[in-house]
Amino acid sequence: MLVKEIERVGIPAVQICTILPIAQTVGANRIVRAIAIPTPVGAPNLPAEEEKALRESIVSKAIRALETEVNGQLTIE
């Protein structure tokens, strides 16, 4: 709901979340798959370096989503 209201005023907003069907059903326009529910952009089991790299890859996808022209819904896995 939050991303929709932000997109409504013309600001592109990407939602990073684990349960993609929720974001898709509610109607988010830009969606990126997160790592896990309690740690959407973290993986505490991995060594610090690897975890950081994973977080970077998700933020990169989010930035890419903000740069992408969207018709309907964009989901980046």
Place this chain on the structure above:
Amino acid sequence: MAKYRVVHYINQFYAGIGGEEQADTGLFCEEGPKGPGMAFKGALGPDFEIVATIYCGDNYAVDHTEQVMPQIIETIRKYNPDLVIAGPAFNAGRYGPMCGAVAKAANEAGFLSVTGMYEENPGVEMYSKYTYIVKTANSAAGMRKAVPAMAALCKKLVAGEEVSPDADGYFKRGKKNVFVDKNGAQRAFEMLMAKLKGEPVVQEIEMPPFEAVEPAAPIKDMKHAKLALVTDAGLTDKTNSFRLESSRASKYVALSIAGMDSLSADDFSANHGGYDNTQANRNPNVIVPLDVVRSFQKAGAFAELEDTIYSTTGNGTSLKNAQSFGAEIANRLLAAHVNGVILTST
């Protein structure tokens, strides 16, 4: 066969008394159909007889509701009808609620009742639970369609036939108890099987409709863009001085990250009842990636990061609250000239 008896309620305008200047007309009752009652007489056919028409000025009805309503009910009782029709009121703001009140009171007195209104008439919200309100156009120009629709529903009701909001064009009346042969587990299982087979599935509980929002234009020049971070993960300050709720949030909070390169567990915590907050409390960057976002900014991937993180708790929070938080946050982001938002959800 005896005819079905109908009492019809209308206002002073449809009774032919006059418009706004006659809105103080008191309560009257005449035998037989009047105004739109003539059209109902035709649409209902020979099995029905409009035995009386009750009418009242719109202002008078509003100003003297407490006296008028018992008199109306008394009059309805006197004619002992099979059915009470009120309106239709289209989008009339006084007439609609009055039609709803008459229909509700008739219903409570044991008479079937039907009225008709436009969806934005306040009477729909007030009375759709208590009576059948047939959907109409927003002005009297819709009379030619409203009368047959209302009459069709009336015929089914007096005959004791099954009716439904979808088939009969009235506003949903809310919950209804029904008896079914199979228990919930059996029905859920059958629904699942139907889904797996790709067969059509009819939901027993209607999901709230989610309207689509036109996608915002993408950021063309990321290197010069200003981004902001938003979350529904229940991020708050270390002591939750905002008292952000862990579920059913009534608020969102604005957290300053000015000059910070990452979210320190000394400054921030998570208060969200829908997931295990342990990891987030150990390293809040796993719910809102400020560390990485800041390093991307410093590397020149984008120009500026908004100094405030907007945060709420997405756990049992009502759609209405979420919508209003979103709208307020959106306006604050606009005011801060933010070009794009990264939102993390747990």
